[in-house]
Amino acid sequence: MHIADGVLSTSVAVGTSAVTAAALVYAIKGMKEEEIPKTSLMAGVFFAVSLISIPVGPSTIHPVFAGLLGVILGRRAPLAIFVGLLLQAVLFQHGGLTTLGANTLMLAVPALLSYGLFYGMVKRQVFLRGAFVGGLSVMIAVVLLVALLLLTDPRFGEGTLSVINILVMGHLPLAVMEALVTGSALKLIQKAKPEMLINQGTALSGSS
């Protein structure tokens, strides 16, 4: 899911960096000081769980947790995603500085949508809602990734074994995995620390 430096054209890299800067301004607007440790430590977990690798055939994949971060952090999620991806780029060479904006955007958009969707379906079980937003967030991220690649160069989409076809096929198991992992994680959170979800839901109903 990480786009490396050099893959995107300059205009796409600069454009997505600008949009991400705007998303960060939105994310930190009205942020109270007690929210900073919470968002930071969530970013730390987001950074840490990227090291989980689940074997799929000859390769491994890892959960992205855009949906889960969106559900827990709401409008602060873009900040946690940006920070987690920055640390991954600088410390583990996953992604890059010029693509940090694009990589953040690909996960921040589904995170914000997951927030609205999860708390908008209150009658469903938490596991089902979590699985839905988890799987959906991967699919939205892939759609954004495809759009950015096509904006960069149409050759990414040409041929049966094109980059885009391979990326879409490769992310199908990730969507299934993300759905189950997010659903299970949110089910556990609801059992062990329900206020993490209740507070966010209250914030949403209060803001709407």
Added chain:
Amino acid sequence: MGGNHHSAHHGKKQHSIPPVKPWEPRTKLVAGLIYVFCVISLGDLRLLGAAFAFAVCFALWTGLTPGQLLKKLAVLVPFLALMSLPLLFSGGIPPAPDRIELAALIVMKALTAMTFTLFVFTNQPVEEMLEAMEHLKMPAAITTTIYLAYRYGFLFIHDMLTTLRALKARLFNARLSRYSLEIYGELSGGLFIKSINRSQAVYQAMAARSFQGKMPISAPRPISGADWAKAALPTVFVAVLIILEQVVL
């Protein structure tokens, strides 16, 4: 940043990177960002080769050995292979010259940008880099979040690896099955719960030390003539490459 982390958390296993003359971090950061964004705008392989050689010289100057640099750049190989190989062969075999050029451009840009990024952040204390960001008017909420995430991220990695080891000791077999994924979900959910609990303790400790939304930072170090010269070197070099591409080639 990386060097500090390694020395702090894995001191016995990692080779220490020798210190070099300190470069004022604001000018270093801005010069680094200009360099990597300009490099990705280049479209000529010869010029990218020159930019890569320049970036390698700077990275080695920080104290990284060629072996360490190679090891760090090797992480990019799977990402680049995923992009380049389908690009080369999806149009048929043998690959068309324009596809070979595009794939080579992607690889060269990625290697050059990452090499220069390593130069900017390796052997640079994270506190100094974050202070530089704040002096460059980045909001304190962002720099404080980066600082705390950096500090606590490695604790979570430790927790996670301990739990994974415990699971393995109980014959847990990681695979793409509903049972495995539910275990991973509970592991991740547990980490998120732990992070919330820990964040409350962190906030209370910080509030007791007069935390008011931002970490205390020192006054910016004056930028010397040598700092300006160091920042000008990569900036002018990449500007010359762009002019060469636009005007001469």
